Structure formats: C-alpha cells, structure tokens
Amino acid sequence: MLKKTRMLAAVAAVAGFALAGSYAVAEPADDDLVIDGTMKMTVRAKPPEGHPLDEVRSGWLYRTEETRALEEDTFQNPGMLYVERGEEIWNTADGKAGKSCASCHGEAAASMKGVGASFPKWDADAKRPINIELRINKCRQENMQAEPYKFDHADQKALTTYIKHQSLGMPVSVDLSQGDMQSWWEKGKETYYTRTGQLNLSCASCHELNNGKYIRADHLSQGNVNGFPTYRLKQANMVSLHNRFRGCIRDTRAEYPKAFTDVLMALEVYVTWRGTGLSVETPAVRQ
C-alpha cells in the first residue's frame, strides 16, 4: 500500500511538470559506452527522417555512473547470466520432433547475427508484425512440436536475450517496407501520442517532452528499446519489452493491454523505429 501511494505521488509529480516547471533537469551523461574496453556502442545517433527529436539517445546515457559501469563490463553485467542460460536452451532438444534450435540454426553467433537488430518483422502467415518472442514461439510450435512459451516465462526471456545479444553493437533498423508494416507504424505512433489514464499522460509526455527531467530518482530517458530484454537492478531480473510497456502504461493509471496484442505490437514497431541507429545493447543494465 505504501509503495502504491509513493508511486502515485511520483507519477502525479510528472503530471504536474508542465505546470510547476520545478523539476530537476540534468543533461544525459557525456560518456561513451565501450564494452570490455573494445566494443564501442552507438549511444547517440542521427534521427531517421520524420523523427521529432534532434538526436536519438540510448537510455544508458541517463543512468548513474555506477549503473553505466555495470553494462561496460561483461563480467559485471548481471544480464550475462541470462545470455548463458539462453545458450543452454538453444542447444537443448525439446518437443515431439526431438529438435533443438541448434539442430536447424547451428551456431547462433553466425545464424542469429543481426537478426535481433531487425525485428519486429512482418510475418506473412500471421499477417502482422512479430517480435523475437513470437518468432521463438512460432519455431517451437511449427518446427519443434513444442508448446509456445507463456508470456515472460523465464526461458522465453533468456532465449530472447541470447538471440538479441548476437547483434550486440549492430544498429537497430526496422524495415517498414515489409508487408503492411507502415500502417502498424502509424497505429503505434497514434498510441504513443494518445494521453490515457487518470493522469492523462502519453508516452510522449514523459519520453519526448520531458526526457532529461527527474521523476524522483528516475532520470527520464527517451524510452528507447535497444537494450531489451533489460536487466533491471530494482527487480533483480530481466525485464521484457512488453512488460516495460505495460509498466509504463500502468503508471499513468490506465488499463493496460496484454503482451503481444495488436496495440503493443504496433507500439513496438513504432518505438523501435524511434531508436533507429542505436546499437543493440542487450542485455542492457538499467535501474
């Protein structure tokens, strides 16, 4: 209860920003993300045409020095345990066909390189965009005769993290010319700018108009998705993208849609596009 009240107070504070105008503002860090001293990530990118901001920035730049340092060092990054777990799953047979991911895809380092950077992709069978989680379920059902994972199953998060990690450092790039992607982008954009909930806030209220400001201890970023699934220190766990979306919507005191529904898939297409050019950072570390 106490927690709930505190959160409401924090969120109400945001609702008041425009009026009060007294919230602390801080520039994002003037820092480079170089993993293990060798892999330089793109944390500031030139926006794609039609983007509302002057510069696309990774959420890493808005975190504290201590949190940033965790992501810079593979041995310290707690998300790397999930990458290791994902590798085990990749190599383990499951389902009636007796196959593992590796049976068909071989070494993920080769077959999955770049794949995570280009999702969501258009799925011609489903006639809608799908993300990595849904692509994994499709392979489990159609190619392994295994059960699809339920949303946020620990193995779903680990395997998604593992696949995305194979694109570490590669630029996020969604192909909007596939199928009907453009209209999903439009739908996602509409959701992004629609104010909802008792607090009457949209994604843009926080991540576009007020990025750089603080909601209590949280330095508001642009809300980019290039680090997902992300290790969150607060939860001491990996957090999937649709879980994060749902959390942000819940914070506006609105009804929040189920994972993988059309609303959230469209939002994923649009928000992924907003982060075009940033490096895939999975597993990113956030507070």
Ligand code: HEC
């Ligand atoms: C029986 C063979 C088979 C198995 C087993 C299999 N897949 Fe697939 N997978 C495919 C085929 C075929 C495709 C479609 C290839 C294409 O579209 O280029 C595919 C596509 C994919 C893609 C999309 C690749 C891209 O470039 O867009 C991903 C990701 C993927 N599989 C992950 C997995 C994972 C994870 C597992 C294990 C849980 C798995 N697959 C098991 C055959 C398999």
Ligand code: HEC
């Ligand atoms: C009340 C303000 C608020 C609203 C409204 C809001 N968010 Fe957030 N969001 C946050 C805060 C606070 C964080 C954690 C700090 C940060 O990264 O900005 C966050 C984080 C995120 C992240 C993770 C960024 C990263 O680098 O890990 C994503 C993605 C995100 N939000 C997307 C959205 C989307 C999409 C919407 C609209 C459905 C939305 N948010 C609405 C406050 C908000």
